[in-house]
Amino acid sequence: MKMVRIIAGVTCAFLLSALCPSEAEARSLHATPLNYNLIFRQDTVPKVLKKAIDTAAWVNNVSRRNKGIDSLNLKVLALSPNISLQQMLKGGIAGLYVQETNAEPGTEQSMLIRGLSAPVFKRRDIYAVQPIVYLNGIPLTQDNPFAFDIQKYDYNRIGPATNLLAGIDISNISSIEVIKDPAALALLGPNAANGAIWVTTKQAKTGFRKISVNSYFGMVQAGSANTVNAAFENNFRKPFYQKYATVADYANYAGYLSDSTNTDYYGPSNWNDLYYKTKPIYSVDLSLTGGSDRANFRFFGGVTRNAGSADETSLNRYNATFQINMAPFEWLTVSSMVNVVKMDRSRNRSLTDRYAETRYLTDFSSPLSPNKLSYGGFLNEYEKAIDENSNNLIQGSFGLTFKLNKVKFTSSLMFDYTEGIRDVFYPSTLMEGNNYVSNYFGFNQRAIWDNAFTYDWKINQDHKIDFRLGQSLQYDVYKYNYANAYNGPNDFIKINLVDRNLEAYHSFYVFRYTDREKATLASFYGSAKYSYKDLLEFRAVLRNDGSSSGQPSSRWMIAPAASASWNLKNQFLKANNFFQDLSAQVSYGRSAKLFLDDRFSGGPQYRVEGGSKEEPTIPSYGGQGGVTRPYTSGWVGYGIKMPHTDQFNFTLAGSMLKDRLTASATWYLKEDKDMVLNIPLPAESGYTSEFRSGLGVKNTGLDLTLSALMLKSVRGLNWNTGLNFNINKNKLQTLPGGLKSLIIGDNKLEVGKPIDAFWVYQNEGIYNTNGEVPVNPADNQRLSFDGLDLKAGDPKWKDQNGDFVINQKDKVLTGNRLPVFTGGWSNGFSYGNWDLNFQIFFAVGNKAINKYDASRYDFINQEFTNNIYSIKEVTSWQTSSDVKSYPVYNVWSNVIPYRADQDLFLENASYAKLRAVSVGYDFSKSRMFKAMNSGISRAYLYVTANNLVTVTSFSGRDPELVDYTGMYTGAGIPIPRTFTLGIKLDL
Numbered sequence: 001m002k003m004v005r006i007i008a009g010v011t012c013a014f015l016l017s018a019l020c021p022s023e024a025e026a027r028s029l030h031a032t033p034l035n036y037n038l039i040f041r042q043d044t045v046p047k048v049l050k051k052a053i054d055t056a057a058w059v060n061n062v063s064r065r066n067k068g069i070d071s072l073n074l075k076v077l078a079l080s081p082n083i084s085l086q087q088m089l090k091g092g093i094a095g096l097y098v099q100e101t102n103a104e105p106g107t108e109q110s111m112l113i114r115g116l117s118a119p120v121f122k123r124r125d126i127y128a129v130q131p132i133v134y135l136n137g138i139p140l141t142q143d144n145p146f147a148f149d150i151q152k153y154d155y156n157r158i159g160p161a162t163n164l165l166a167g168i169d170i171s172n173i174s175s176i177e178v179i180k181d182p183a184a185l186a187l188l189g190p191n192a193a194n195g196a197i198w199v200t201t202k203q204a205k206t207g208f209r210k211i212s213v214n215s216y217f218g219m220v221q222a223g224s225a226n227t228v229n230a231a232f233e234n235n236f237r238k239p240f241y242q243k244y245a246t247v248a249d250y251a252n253y254a255g256y257l258s259d260s261t262n263t264d265y266y267g268p269s270n271w272n273d274l275y276y277k278t279k280p281i282y283s284v285d286l287s288l289t290g291g292s293d294r295a296n297f298r299f300f301g302g303v304t305r306n307a308g309s310a311d312e313t314s315l316n317r318y319n320a321t322f323q324i325n326m327a328p329f330e331w332l333t334v335s336s337m338v339n340v341v342k343m344d345r346s347r348n349r350s351l352t353d354r355y356a357e358t359r360y361l362t363d364f365s366s367p368l369s370p371n372k373l374s375y376g377g378f379l380n381e382y383e384k385a386i387d388e389n390s391n392n393l394i395q396g397s398f399g400l401t402f403k404l405n406k407v408k409f410t411s412s413l414m415f416d417y418t419e420g421i422r423d424v425f426y427p428s429t430l431m432e433g434n435n436y437v438s439n440y441f442g443f444n445q446r447a448i449w450d451n452a453f454t455y456d457w458k459i460n461q462d463h464k465i466d467f468r469l470g471q472s473l474q475y476d477v478y479k480y481n482y483a484n485a486y487n488g489p490n491d492f493i494k495i496n497l498v499d500r501n502l503e504a505y506h507s508f509y510v511f512r513y514t515d516r517e518k519a520t521l522a523s524f525y526g527s528a529k530y531s532y533k534d535l536l537e538f539r540a541v542l543r544n545d546g547s548s549s550g551q552p553s554s555r556w557m558i559a560p561a562a563s564a565s566w567n568l569k570n571q572f573l574k575a576n577n578f579f580q581d582l583s584a585q586v587s588y589g590r591s592a593k594l595f596l597d598d599r600f601s602g603g604p605q606y607r608v609e610g611g612s613k614e615e616p617t618i619p620s621y622g623g624q625g626g627v628t629r630p631y632t633s634g635w636v637g638y639g640i641k642m643p644h645t646d647q648f649n650f651t652l653a654g655s656m657l658k659d660r661l662t663a664s665a666t667w668y669l670k671e672d673k674d675m676v677l678n679i680p681l682p683a684e685s686g687y688t689s690e691f692r693s694g695l696g697v698k699n700t701g702l703d704l705t706l707s708a709l710m711l712k713s714v715r716g717l718n719w720n721t722g723l724n725f726n727i728n729k730n731k732l733q734t735l736p737g738g739l740k741s742l743i744i745g746d747n748k749l750e751v752g753k754p755i756d757a758f759w760v761y762q763n764e765g766i767y768n769t770n771g772e773v774p775v776n777p778a779d780n781q782r783l784s785f786d787g788l789d790l791k792a793g794d795p796k797w798k799d800q801n802g803d804f805v806i807n808q809k810d811k812v813l814t815g816n817r818l819p820v821f822t823g824g825w826s827n828g829f830s831y832g833n834w835d836l837n838f839q840i841f842f843a844v845g846n847k848a849i850n851k852y853d854a855s856r857y858d859f860i861n862q863e864f865t866n867n868i869y870s871i872k873e874v875t876s877w878q879t880s881s882d883v884k885s886y887p888v889y890n891v892w893s894n895v896i897p898y899r900a901d902q903d904l905f906l907e908n909a910s911y912a913k914l915r916a917v918s919v920g921y922d923f924s925k926s927r928m929f930k931a932m933n934s935g936i937s938r939a940y941l942y943v944t945a946n947n948l949v950t951v952t953s954f955s956g957r958d959p960e961l962v963d964y965t966g967m968y969t970g971a972g973i974p975i976p977r978t979f980t981l982g983i984k985l986d987l
Helices: 002-018 047-052 085-089 123-129 145-150 182-188 230-244 247-251 351-358 372-382 568-572 851-857 859-863 927-932
Strands: 029-031 038-040 069-071 096-099 110-113 132-135 173-179 196-201 207-220 279-291 295-307 314-329 332-346 386-404 407-426 436-458 463-486 509-532 536-547 556-567 579-592 644-656 661-680 689-711 717-734 741-744 747-750 758-760 763-766 795-797 812-814 821-831 834-844 847-850 906-908 911-922 938-952 978-986
Touching: 085 096, 085 110, 085 173, 085 196, 110 123, 123 145, 145 463, 145 509, 173 182, 182 196, 182 536, 182 556, 182 579, 182 644, 230 247, 279 314, 351 407, 351 463, 536 579, 556 568, 568 579, 661 717, 661 741, 758 847, 847 851, 851 859
Parallel strands: 132 196
Antiparallel strands: 029 038, 069 173, 096 110, 173 196, 207 279, 207 978, 279 295, 295 314, 314 332, 332 386, 386 407, 407 436, 436 463, 463 509, 509 536, 536 556, 556 579, 579 644, 644 661, 661 689, 689 717, 717 821, 741 747, 758 812, 763 795, 821 834, 834 911, 847 906, 911 938, 938 978
């Protein structure tokens, strides 16, 4: 907040006096997002500046009528309290799918444009398939997954693990565009290989001073739960004990269930009163613009608080943006921008997240109590803990444009710096007598220098050629310092009260980790666009990109692109009144894909890996640091190629009925080639795996966008509707070394099959007696599972190959983790000064494994195996309103009947959601308001409700809360209903 005040004070003091003209001197002026030039309105700009005008940014030259760029309706979107860019985009763009696996405010979320380009086996894999986000032309960095190298468990990344795209305030955004055209993506280069999202902030303008204020206040509705206690759990287990238990099994009955007089477990189950709570949310922001013919400015500042519906989670965000643009000479324009964000996040109190951080497991045989008094005692102990998470972000740019006749030279400097800080302390009362402390500091920084020449050659009235020649240099650095320590002297010495040098306290057992990665991207590019009348347009792009992360033999890649568009309306239907526009476009582009890891650049190497499978993070021997070959992380050899993406589009778009109906359909083919995969190796090699290139994945699909003005009346009812739809299928094209199939952990890749398919046993019921188990006539041996004879009470798994042995050879690939069909439907109604808007989005064809149910039914193995996967959160004391019925298997069987990797737990996770409904009234349009002559040009009051209804057959709490591997664990904080009241004022 202090930062916002300082910037606001400096801005107002300097700019109001120096730049703001009188009303008579005002001129409309704003800065372009890409080339950082001033654009003056042609009818008001002084003649001396007309030669400095740049009417469009280069990437935006991609024909919008061909839907190479899809845009969002921000006017409606800004009525919802979305805290992240991913939430803003959800359901709004054809071909873009957002995964919100947890509704905890500020957590990391993912986006996929036109399908999954590489397999996702672990959380870190999702980083490599994300699109790039540009903020006013600055390609933003995101956290690097290299920190997962020192993590034992595949949970949240160490550090604050905050979604850096939650730092974008929608009130400061002018437009959000999703770029999918292959030629446009190729022009942007390797950063945009997975697609690009172009965010443009509201720009400075010339004119007398203008002030805008936006604010909302609302409530996040507390979640609900069908709570249960030990009596319910005891009844749940009774059929298993009655049917299969021995005397020894009864003797080992769970201790917390054995005493029915224990009120901690058999008393009232009212923990939800402390876990789920209604919380306030709010936001207020202010922007100030003004300027003269020669210079203009804009300042924006805002404060936002977002909260979750559970576990006291929240995110506080502070934004400040400053822009200034000048045109000191007719041949020179100057522009600059600085954007500053601070985010503070209150994280959950989940046991799983805590133990994944500490890697110190206590006794989990007695779970948290469902009783309010007992659970409240746990929360009181948690008050002694510290979990502070903060992120600081700053982006900036400075651009110069020189124009001499038809030649223009633009030079831009851009930077993006983000840092994350986390301080943690857990008292000994939460850790069975052993307290824990940790520090994390990490940063990502990116600097870019871009230079470009453009030349517009108008041969005659019919023929025109635009040329562009450019060079850019991008320099990235990722670094973190992490230290954790155990067994402090007492619970009063906490991490925010002591010197950061933890070794000063000799009773601490201290472990330190640090890593740093650098990457440089050098690019040279050229482009030419030929236009013939308003009929044909041809574009060609050629880039040469070199990455320091690639191997010396394949560090550079030449990437071509081309596109052609044809105005069918002007060519064949000029006199036709039904079509106002009809065009076709074909586009092809190749883009190099950047490695997120620098380990491939040098070939064979040594690494600090002294651990084992049980503890992979040990960096030393006997306290002495050492280096080894990468036996556990994977051998890196030579011959690793630079991955690349080839994309092809065919688009047909048009508008009809006096522009009341517009439609666009795009068929696309996207092939990702020569990607690197970590392939398992035989144990005798000494290495667990080897990195090899040769992975290829193909995505094909169709994007469809429709919009229609259904009703139009000057004084009556108006109705606009829009539908976006995508169908996508992925297929594994190639594996390294010509392999046809590959098993990695519990996943299987097979050429010709989807890369997001589940690999499971097919369940056909239960063997009620030993006589029902098939017998091999060749040797009279019963059907077995990995050497264990199946018997009564075991699952009836299908023997796919008929060899009377159930093993991995009998698992099948089925279903899809990601939806096959996605889309959204939006509607807007207006009548007089009133308007009503609502949005529905849907995902169809995706499945999920209900691991929550699998773990619940596998209670014997969960209780007698003390590991992180056997932790019971307080949320385990609830039951779904849609309880599924599974066969009563022998839970003591060694074949693990309720294992998750079977289609018994594979469910249809398709869904449709009523995501937002808003009602607003524009006071500034009323006669009474205009008669007041208050100086307020706009006064808009609105009410919004979000996440109202979900339609699904999925038995879990929410089909959206499925992780990246297709597992539903039930641990994610549910997406809450929110209700807000807001106002927008322009002065």
